[in-house]
Amino acid sequence: MSGVAAEFGELYGAGPEGVWAAPGRVNLIGEYTDFNEGFVLPLALPHTAVAAVSRRDDGVLRLHSRDVPDGVVRLDVAALTPGGVPGWAAYPAGVVWALREAGHRVTGADVHLASTVPTGAGLSSSAALEVVTALALNDLFGLGLSRPELAVLAQRAENAFVGVPCGVMDQMASACATEGHALHLDTRDLSYRQVPFDLAAVGLRLLVVDTRVSHALGDGAYAERRAGCEAGARALGVRALREVSAAHLSDALGRLSDETVRRYVRHVVTDNERVARTLALLDAGDVRGVGAVLTEGHASLRDDLRVSCAELDLAVEAANEAGALGARMTGGGFGGSAVVLVEDARADAVAKAVTHAFETAAFAPPRVFPAVPAPGARRLS
Ligand code: ADP
Ligand code: MG
Numbered sequence: 001m002s003g004v005a006a007e008f009g010e011l012y013g014a015g016p017e018g019v020w021a022a023p024g025r026v027n028l029i030g031e032y033t034d035f036n037e038g039f040v041l042p043l044a045l046p047h048t049a050v051a052a053v054s055r056r057d058d059g060v061l062r063l064h065s066r067d068v069p070d071g072v073v074r075l076d077v078a079a080l081t082p083g084g085v086p087g088w089a090a091y092p093a094g095v096v097w098a099l100r101e102a103g104h105r106v107t108g109a110d111v112h113l114a115s116t117v118p119t120g121a122g123l124s125s126s127a128a129l130e131v132v133t134a135l136a137l138n139d140l141f142g143l144g145l146s147r148p149e150l151a152v153l154a155q156r157a158e159n160a161f162v163g164v165p166c167g168v169m170d171q172m173a174s175a176c177a178t179e180g181h182a183l184h185l186d187t188r189d190l191s192y193r194q195v196p197f198d199l200a201a202v203g204l205r206l207l208v209v210d211t212r213v214s215h216a217l218g219d220g221a222y223a224e225r226r227a228g229c230e231a232g233a234r235a236l237g238v239r240a241l242r243e244v245s246a247a248h249l250s251d252a253l254g255r256l257s258d259e260t261v262r263r264y265v266r267h268v269v270t271d272n273e274r275v276a277r278t279l280a281l282l283d284a285g286d287v288r289g290v291g292a293v294l295t296e297g298h299a300s301l302r303d304d305l306r307v308s309c310a311e312l313d314l315a316v317e318a319a320n321e322a323g324a325l326g327a328r329m330t331g332g333g334f335g336g337s338a339v340v341l342v343e344d345a346r347a348d349a350v351a352k353a354v355t356h357a358f359e360t361a362a363f364a365p366p367r368v369f370p371a372v373p374a375p376g377a378r379r380l381s
Contacts, residue, residue, distance in 0.1 A: 004066070005381070008052035008112040011064055011072065016052035016112070017140055022132035022377035023048045024117035024124045025173035026208055026339055027330045028182055028197075028290075029297055030275040032305055034167030036229050036268045037188040037240035039275040042169055043197060043373040044177035045208075049115035049128035050380070051092075053136040056108030061096055063089045066114035077108055082161045091126055092133040094161030098153040099134070104143050111136075118367070121210045122331025126162075127170035130154035135175070135377045147377070148190045151175040165223055177376040184279055188242060195282055197373050202287050205347040206339055209319070209327075209354055210367040211311040213335040222332055225264060225305060232256060232265040241265060246273040267304040271297060291325025291341045298328035298338075307333030311363055315340075315354050322346070322353030339371070 008016040023044040030040035056062075061075040065088060073089040080097040092111055099106045111133065117125035134150040134157075137143070145153070151171035158164050158171075168187055177183045181194040199206055233241050236252055244252050249269045256262045274293050281289040298316050302308040312329040315338040319327040327340040342350045351368040358366050 004050045004052045004112060004114050007066065007114070008054075008110070011112055012054070012062070012110045014054070016110075017054045018136065019050060019052045019380040020132050020136040020139070020377065021048040021050045021380050022128045022135060022174045023177065023374055024128045025170060025177065026123060026206075026337065026371050027169065027173075028206075028339065029278045029294060029328070030169075030271055031297065031301055031330065031333075032225055032229070032307070033242075033268055033271050033275070034169040034187040035165075035226055036233070036272075037242035038268060038272040039242075040169045040185050040187060041182050041195070041275055041278060042173035042177065042185070043182045043371065044173060044179075044376050045117070045123060045371060046374040047115075047117040047123065047128075049113060049117055049125065049132045051132040051136050052112045053133075053140060054110045055140045056110060058108055060108045061093060062110045063092050064112045066112070077106065080161075083163060085161075088129075090162045091129045091157065094157030095130050095133040095154055096137065097161050098157040099137060099143070101156075102153060104141065104145075106137055106141055109137065109140070118210055120214045120336070121212070122333075122336025123208070123210070124170040124174065124331075126158060126164070127154065127174045130157055131171055131174040131377050135379070139379060147175040148172065152190070165226060173376070175377050177373070179375040180373050182282075182373060184275075188240070195279065197282065199287065200344070200372075203344045204287055204325070205342050205344050206371045207319075207342060207347060207351060208330075208369055208371050209315045209338040209340060210369075211315060211335055211337065212364050212367060213309070213311050215309055215334040221307065221334060225307065228261050228264040229268055231258070232261045232268075235261065236265075241268040242272060244269050246270065263304040263306070267300045270300055288325055291327075294326035294328040294339065294341055295320060301329055301333060309334050310361075311335065311358070311366075312338050314357055314361055314363070315366065318354045318357035319350050322350045324350050
C-alpha cells in the first residue's frame with residue numbers, strides 16, 4: 001500500500017506525515033450480542049483500510065478515497081454536524097467530529113484512504129475506515145487515547161454522526177485484535193482477552209463465504225431486533241439481556257408474553273452461552289468441537305432472530321453437506337458473509353461445493369477466501 005503515500009502527494013501537493021492501517025473483521029461467534037452488553041469473538045482480517053494523513057491547523061478537513069469517484073471532499077471541522085455530511089465521507093468526518101465533541105484538539109487534516117475490505121459484506125469496511133482515521137489523528141495530534149477509547153469514539157461517529165445504530169464489536173475488533181488471535185470481548189466493560197487461534201497448526205481452516213448480496217430490509221430489521229431485545233430486557237427487569245444466564249432462560253421465557261421478543265431473548269442468551277462454550281473448547285484444544293457450535297448458532301440466527309436469508313442458509317447447508325465441521329452466517333445478516341470451519345484437506349472441496357450450490361440455485365457466484373487472524377490497527381510509516 002506504499003502507493004497510498006504517493007497518491008496523497010499527487011492529491012495534496014506534498015507527502016503525508018504518516019500512513020496507518022486498520023483491518024476489517026469477521027466474527028466467529030456471538031451475533032447481535034454486542035448491543036445487549038454480551039460477548040463476541042471476532043478476528044481481524046488481512047484486508048485493511050489504509051490512510052495517508054497530514055495535520056492541518058486551519059480548520060479544514062479534506063477527505064479522499066481511492067475507491068469512490070467523488071474527488072476530494074472539503075469540510076470545515078467547526079461546522080461538522082450529525083447527518084450533515086452525505087455519503088462515505090461521513091465515516092471519517094464523524095471521527096473528527098466525535099474527537100472534537102470529546103474535547104480533543106483536532107484542527108484539520110488531509111486524508112487519503114484506500115481499502116481492500118469488501119464493502120457491505122458484513123466484514124466491517126465502515127469500522128476499518130473509522131478506526132484508521134481515529135488512530136492516525138490520535139498519533140498526529142498526540143491525543144494519547146487508548147485503543148478501546150478510540151474504538152468507542154469510532155462507534156460514536158457511526159451511531160451519532162453517520163446515523164447507524166451499530167454495537168461496538170466492529171470497532172473494538174479493528175482497533176484491538178492481534179495477529180494469530182481471536183478477540184474475546186466483553187462488550188459491557190470492553191475488557192478483552194487475546195485467544196490463540198492458530199487453525200493451520202491443527203490442520204483446520206476458517207473460510208469466509210461472501211454471498212455478495214445485501215438485502216435491502218437489513219437496516220430497518222437491525223433496529224427492530226435491537227428494539228425487541230431492549231423490550232425483552234425491560235420486561236425482565238434487567239439492564240441488558242447479558243444479565244440473563246442460560247440456566248435462567250426457561251424461567252425468563254416463561255415471563256415474556258410477546259412471542260417475537262421471546263425468540264429474540266432466546267437467541268441472545270443462547271448465543272452468549274455459545275461464545276462461552278467456544279472459548280472453553282478453544283482453551284481445551286478441542287478446536288474441531290467449535291464446528292457444531294457454529295451450526296447451532298446459525299440455526300438460532302435463522303429461526304429465532306430471523307436475520308438470515310436464502311443465500312446464507314444455502315452456504316451453511318452446502319458447506320456442512322460437503323463435510324465442513326460447522327458453519328454460520330456472520331455479521332448483521334440479510335446477506336453478507338458466512339464462516340465455515342473445515343479440515344484443511346477438505347477446504348477446497350467445500351468451497352467448490354458451496355460455489356456449485358449457488359450456481360444450481362441461480363445465485364450470483366460467492367467469493368470464498370480463508371480467514372487467517374491478522375493484526376489490528378497500526379502505523380505503517
Ligand atoms: P460494512 O461495514 O459491513 O462493510 P457498512 O454499510 O457498514 O458495511 O459500510 C459500508 C460503507 O462504508 C460504504 O457504503 C461506504 O460509505 C463506506 N466505505 C467503506 N469502504 C470505503 C472506501 N474504501 N472508500 C470510501 N468509503 C468506504
Ligand atoms: Mg459496517
